[in-house]
Amino acid sequence: MHLKWYMQMLAWVKVWQQASLIQFKIIVLFTLTLPLLSCQTYHNIAPKPVPTHGATGHSVSELTLLTYNIRTGIGTASPGTSPYHTQTWKKNLPRIAEAIRSTGADVVAVQELLEGQEKELGKLLEMNYAYARHGIVGPGDWWGVGILSKFPITSAFRDVLSTG
Numbered sequence: 001m002h003l004k005w006y007m008q009m010l011a012w013v014k015v016w017q018q019a020s021l022i023q024f025k026i027i028v029l030f031t032l033t034l035p036l037l038s039c040q041t042y043h044n045i046a047p048k049p050v051p052t053h054g055a056t057g058h059s060v061s062e063l064t065l066l067t068y069n070i071r072t073g074i075g076t077a078s079p080g081t082s083p084y085h086t087q088t089w090k091k092n093l094p095r096i097a098e099a100i101r102s103t104g105a106d107v108v109a110v111q112e113l114l115e116g117q118e119k120e121l122g123k124l125l126e127m128n129y130a131y132a133r134h135g136i137v138g139p140g141d142w143w144g145v146g147i148l149s150k151f152p153i154t155s156a157f158r159d160v161l162s163t164g
Contacts, residue, residue, distance in 0.1 A: 130156035
C-alpha cells in the first residue's frame with residue numbers, strides 16, 4: 001500500500017519537473033474535476049422541446065431512454081439456455097414488450113436481437129424500429145442490435161468501428 005502511494009508521488013514529481021507550474025496546475029485541476037463531471041446527471045440539455053410522435057402538436061421536455069439486452073428473446077425466463085437455441089423467443093417476446101412498455105421509455109436500445117424481432121417488438125409496442133447485424137458475414141451475423149422509438153426514425157445506418 002505504501003509502495004503504491006510512493007510510486008504515485010514519484011510520478012507526480014516527474015510531472016512537476018517536466019512541466020511548468022501552470023501546466024502542472026492545469027493537470028491537477030483536470031484530474032480533480034474529471035470525476036465530478038463524469039458523475040453529473042444532465043436534465044433538459046436540449047435547447048428546444050423534443051416533438052412528440054404524431055400530429056398532436058404537443059411537445060415534451062423530457063425523453064426517457066432504456067437499454068435492454070433481451071438475449072435473443074430468451075431473456076431471463078430460461079437461465080442457462082444457450083441463445084443459439086432460440087425456438088422459444090416468440091412466446092417470450094410479448095412479456096419482453098410488456099416489460100419495455102411498463103417503463104414508459106420513449107427510445108429503447110435493444111441488444112442481442114434476432115433479425116425480425118425488432119419488427120415484432122415494434123408492432124407489439126406500436127413503436128418505430130431499426131436493426132443492425134452485429135457482424136457483417138460470419139459468426140456474428142445471426143444477431144444484432146436495434147432501436148425502438150416512439151418518434152419517427154428518419155435515417156438508420158450501421159457504422160463499423162475499428163477493432164484495433
